[in-house]
Amino acid sequence: MTYNILILPGDGIGPEIIEETRRLMGWYSANRNLSFSTSQDLVGGCSYEKHGAPATDGMMKKALAADAVLFGSVGGPQWDKLPFDKKPEQGLLRLRKDLGLFANLRPALCFDALKDASSLRPEIVSGLDILIVRELTGGVYFGLPKETTVLADGQKRAVDSQVYTSHEIERIARVAFELARLRGRRVVSAEKSNVMVTGVLWREVVHRVHDAEFPDIQLTDILADNCAMQLVRNPKQFDVIVTDNLFGDILSDEAAQLTGSIGMLPSASLGAKDAHGRQPALYEPIHGSAPDIAGKGLANPIATLLSFGMCLRYSFGRSEDAALLDKAVEQVLAEGYRTGDIMQPGMTKVGTAGMTDAVLKALDKLAA
Ligand code: IPM
Numbered sequence: 180m181t182y183n184i185l186i187l188p189g190d191g192i193g194p195e196i197i198e199e200t201r202r203l204m205g206w207y208s209a210n211r212n213l214s215f216s217t218s219q220d221l222v223g224g225c226s227y228e229k230h231g232a233p234a235t236d237g238m239m240k241k242a243l244a245a246d247a248v249l250f251g252s253v254g255g256p257q258w259d260k261l262p263f264d265k266k267p268e269q270g271l272l273r274l275r276k277d278l279g280l281f282a283n284l285r286p287a288l289c290f291d292a293l294k295d296a297s298s299l300r301p302e303i304v305s306g307l308d309i310l311i312v313r314e315l316t317g318g319v320y321f322g323l324p325k326e327t328t329v330l331a332d333g334q335k336r337a338v339d340s341q342v343y344t345s346h347e348i349e350r351i352a353r354v355a356f357e358l359a360r361l362r363g364r365r366v367v368s369a370e371k372s373n374v375m376v377t378g379v380l381w382r383e384v385v386h387r388v389h390d391a392e393f394p395d396i397q398l399t400d401i402l403a404d405n406c407a408m409q410l411v412r413n414p415k416q417f418d419v420i421v422t423d424n425l426f427g428d429i430l431s432d433e434a435a436q437l438t439g440s441i442g443m444l445p446s447a448s449l450g451a452k453d454a455h456g457r458q459p460a461l462y463e464p465i466h467g468s469a470p471d472i473a474g475k476g477l478a479n480p481i482a483t484l485l486s487f488g489m490c491l492r493y494s495f496g497r498s499e500d501a502a503l504l505d506k507a508v509e510q511v512l513a514e515g516y517r518t519g520d521i522m523q524p525g526m527t528k529v530g531t532a533g534m535t536d537a538v539l540k541a542l543d544k545l546a547a
């Protein structure tokens with residue numbers, strides 16, 4: 180079986196970190212009996228420069244046909260002033276929407292070697308292992324109306340709409356409960372049912388799905404603002420957090436920083452399985468395009484490498500191979516290799532390629 184993979188490096192540090200994923204894929208095809216057929220295309224600002232749009236129909240067609248999409252990052256200051264629908268981020272949002280990638284899995288795991296790199300005390304974060312399940316194709320990101328109008332008195336008025344249907348909430352709740360079964364069997368559902376009717380519906384539907392299908396899972400409701408506070412107060416109380424698109428965006432950045440650096444965390448965006456068991460999937464680091472260090476070979480490739488690990492696990496059913504990569508990363512960090520974002524006194528500073536060299540060497544040793 181050969182997997183058909185679309186690679187979308189994007190902007191900023193995207194191309195240099197995705198290059199490291201290519202090397203990692205090379206290792207897996209040479210050593211672990213996996214075979215990939217890859218193609219590459221533009222997304223984000225670079226696509227706008229060449230085609231006048233952050234995502235083209237041609238690229239979307241390839242994405243729809245791929246077994247998995249590996250995505251780098253999009254955006255940069257040179258595109259900040261573009262009209263809204265031309266912005267680099269719209270390329271990513273179109274991929275999410277058109278591929279139906281409604282479930283965004285964002286694990287926040289604190290590697291032991293990095294517990295001192297967190298802005299929180301080491302005892303608060305050591306051993307941290309949270310999974311944020313973020314709804315990704317609904318809510319205020321896509322709800323209509325979404326517009327800016329000019330009022331009679333000349334003022335401008337802008338509207339974004341938070342919209343959820345019970346179907347959208349049901350399917351994301353199911354994903355969260357199913358994943359909780361493979362972990363600590365605890366789900367916290369975060370919303371703002373005290374002020375938002377979408378929050379009221381969210382809570383109602385999550386409970387309905389829970390009571391009917393997942394009574395073995397412990398379910399707790401939390402208001403999203405309290406969740407943000409609890410994440411810095413005592414993050415280890417959480418196992419799985421399920422939440423909407425916007426709260427998930429914010430809470431996952433917060434959770435990422437708990438682990439020391441946003442440069443460490445991967446993500447998977449998954450759609451619904453079709454009748455043949457095919458599931459659209461996109462894998463990306465949760466950090467952005469970091470224009471300030473782009474092209475310098477300094478970026479931490481670990482989030483991107485681990486995103487490929489999530490691809491092995493979720494798209495190819497290769498949990499053992501994914502676990503091997505997790506172990507290699509853990510070892511490399513324990514051996515003291517550090518990119519600038521996680522550098523600590525007395526450690527060995529490496530760049531993007533140097534970090535990958537170390538990971539590949541660790542994989543060689545683990546597989547020997
Ligand atoms: C993320 C990012 C995106 C989002 C941007 C780039 C559109 O912040 O994946 O968390 O807001 O969803």
Ligand code: MG
Binds near residue numbers: 429
């Ligand atoms: Mg974000």
